[in-house]
Amino acid sequence: MHARAQDLLKLRELPELAPPPGVWERVLEGVGARAVARRLRRRVALAASVVVAMAAVPLAYVLTRPAAPPTVTLIRLAPDRVPWDETSYAPLMVESARLERVLAEMPAPPPLVVGTTSGTIVGLEDRIAYVDAQLSYAAARHLAPRYRRALWGERVELMNALVQVRFAQTQGF
Amino acid sequence: MPNPSPPVPAEIVDRARSGDRAAHAEIYAALGGPVFTLARRMLASKSLAEDVLQETFVEVICNIERFRGDADIGTWIKRIAINKCLMHVRSSWVSRRGPEIDEPAAEHRSGHVDDQMALERALERVPDVARAVVWLHDVEGFTHAEIGRLMGRTTSFSKSQLARAHGRLRELLEGTESQNETSLCTPELKTC
Numbered sequence: 603m604h605a606r607a608q609d610l611l612k613l614r615e616l617p618e619l620a621p622p623p624g625v626w627e628r629v630l631e632g633v634g635a636r637a638v639a640r641r642l643r644r645r646v647a648l649a650a651s652v653v654v655a656m657a658a659v660p661l662a663y664v665l666t667r668p669a670a671p672p673t674v675t676l677i678r679l680a681p682d683r684v685p686w687d688e689t690s691y692a693p694l695m696v697e698s699a700r701l702e703r704v705l706a707e708m709p710a711p712p713p714l715v716v717g718t719t720s721g722t723i724v725g726l727e728d729r730i731a732y733v734d735a736q737l738s739y740a741a742a743r744h745l746a747p748r749y750r751r752a753l754w755g756e757r758v759e760l761m762n763a764l765v766q767v768r769f770a771q772t773q774g775f
Numbered sequence: 776m777p778n779p780s781p782p783v784p785a786e787i788v789d790r791a792r793s794g795d796r797a798a799h800a801e802i803y804a805a806l807g808g809p810v811f812t813l814a815r816r817m818l819a820s821k822s823l824a825e826d827v828l829q830e831t832f833v834e835v836i837c838n839i840e841r842f843r844g845d846a847d848i849g850t851w852i853k854r855i856a857i858n859k860c861l862m863h864v865r866s867s868w869v870s871r872r873g874p875e876i877d878e879p880a881a882e883h884r885s886g887h888v889d890d891q892m893a894l895e896r897a898l899e900r901v902p903d904v905a906r907a908v909v910w911l912h913d914v915e916g917f918t919h920a921e922i923g924r925l926m927g928r929t930t931s932f933s934k935s936q937l938a939r940a941h942g943r944l945r946e947l948l949e950g951t952e953s954q955n956e957t958s959l960c961t962p963e964l965k966t967c
Binding site: 612613614615616617618619620621622625626628629630632633636637 | 816
């Protein structure tokens with residue numbers, strides 16, 4: 603091997619080079635810039651989390667809000683309160699009106715509802731509408747009070763069921 | 776085994792980890808030279824080596840609290856610098872440029888000045904990847920397996936690049952250079 607080729611073995615002996623002047627100052631600037639960028643990222647992340655939290659609070663409230671306890675005490679099955687009278691349907695009308703008010707005072711349904719619950723409510727409302735149509739027909743035709751009482755009784759039962767389902771809906775079922 | 780770096784007292788490392796800027800400066804004073812030398816030899820470019828030196832110590836200071844101390848801090852810092860050098864070596868810009876012959880640092884030369892200058896210049900004319908391999912193997916003490924892993928290649932790749940670098944250095948030092956190998960390097964084919 604040529605003598606100069608022996609220098610291949612002397613790579614380790616090459617002198618160490620001194621860092622050029624000014625690099626340390628640039629290092630400090632770079633560290634400072636990163637610190638600023640890191641703080642900025644943290645602030646942006648914090649702001650984003652606040653925004654998300656602010657958006658999540660109403661959503662969580664809607665999804666998890668408890669039903670007003672008084673609502674539970676207001677719900678009564680009609681047969682318990684309505685005296686049995688084959689000819690008078692006035693108490694049923696009163697009870698039906700009370701249940702309408704209970705229903706009207708219930709909180710609005712959450713934006714996301716269970717499909718089966720929603721279907722049950724629609725089914726009950728359809729049946730109530732059908733009973734109302736029959737009641738209108740009975741009034742127009744002056745049908746027997748017993749027949750009207752039966753219709754009002756059915757309406758009260760349907761309204762009771764609807765209130766129960768709507769109450770369950772507010773509980774997140 | 777990797778080439779050991781100048782020792783840095785554990786007390787300084789501890790201070791640095793707690794954010795002591797003076798300790799950071801002491802670590803730079805101790806290891807800035809070895810890191811710059813490593814980068815300059817691997818990249819054969821003063822400007823790129825400066826960039827690597829700067830980027831390495833920015834990263835070191837920003838992440839030193841994560842340094843667990845189970846390895847020598849010099850080894851840890853050199854690893855960071857090597858990764859940054861290899862990023863440059865892999866970049867198309869480095870592969871496409873010709874050898875950047877910087878003026879040797881004359882203040883460090885004495886005794887075998889001519890030999891050392893010749894060796895430095897020869898090293899700078901070795902293709903980028905082969906130069907990085909020969910420095911990592913012959914000076915930093917990495918094994919072929921370690922170099923292969925660092926470069927995302929095989930052990931055989933490291934061996935072949937080392938043989939290529941040695942051959943090229945012999946040609947250059949013996950004055951038997953027959954052609955400019957740099958002109959044969961095509962980044963697209965990753966031959967350099």
